[in-house]
Amino acid sequence: MNYKILRPFGTSIYHSTMNDEMMDTLRDIARTSRDDGLDMRQRLAGNINRERQWATSQEVKETFYHQLLPHLRTFAEIEDKRFQTLLIKKSVQQFDYDFMSYGFVTDPWINYQKANEFNPIHSHHGAYSSVLYIDVPEEIALENEHGESNMTCRGQIEFVYGNDQLGANGTHKIIPKTGDILLFNAQLKHCVYPFTSDVERISMSFNVGNINFQ
Numbered sequence: 001m002n003y004k005i006l007r008p009f010g011t012s013i014y015h016s017t018m019n020d021e022m023m024d025t026l027r028d029i030a031r032t033s034r035d036d037g038l039d040m041r042q043r044l045a046g047n048i049n050r051e052r053q054w055a056t057s058q059e060v061k062e063t064f065y066h067q068l069l070p071h072l073r074t075f076a077e078i079e080d081k082r083f084q085t086l087l088i089k090k091s092v093q094q095f096d097y098d099f100m101s102y103g104f105v106t107d108p109w110i111n112y113q114k115a116n117e118f119n120p121i122h123s124h125h126g127a128y129s130s131v132l133y134i135d136v137p138e139e140i141a142l143e144n145e146h147g148e149s150n151m152t153c154r155g156q157i158e159f160v161y162g163n164d165q166l167g168a169n170g171t172h173k174i175i176p177k178t179g180d181i182l183l184f185n186a187q188l189k190h191c192v193y194p195f196t197s198d199v200e201r202i203s204m205s206f207n208v209g210n211i212n213f214q
Helices: 020-036 058-086 138-145
Strands: 003-006 013-017 051-053 101-114 119-122 128-135 157-160 171-174 180-185 189-192 200-212
Touching (some): 013 058, 020 051, 020 058, 020 101, 058 128, 058 180
Antiparallel strands (some): 003 013, 013 180, 051 101, 101 200, 119 189, 128 180, 128 200, 157 171, 157 189
């Protein structure tokens, strides 16, 4: 499982690519949730017309839980090691990540984002948050190649942490693509910029908590 750890500022952003099996599961979830999922707009920050709580069978939910686990294990271990290096007095507690378990603070939700829709800057609850990109039409990325601004950010996700400092920016932008998975601290502020192409981008988000190592 290949991944990158981005540290444009203090906290980490985990960036990896989901395998085919995980993508098949997510496409199934997105298909069943489009019309059957609970409307989540009143609970979320997004200015998106269709945001639906996942609606699928218990079997599919359990499949996704186990497919996500290796990504969460990797990110949790990396973040724990980073935290330990910041402590003046090191903790003697050692976690066994092979026995890690977790729960969702809120049920995952699917974003069916269309042109001119966006997410204002916000943060989440729990320990970790995630965005999984199920379908990202190529037209969105191309908008950034032909934009007239010197800071084109159409369809991008931007993370915000503190102020600009020498050697570190206070923000970091990512142009997502189909199959990307991002994991980050739930308190890390972020926003999603609108795009203008007449397409639909589908992603899933969730917040993780109740992390145990036994």
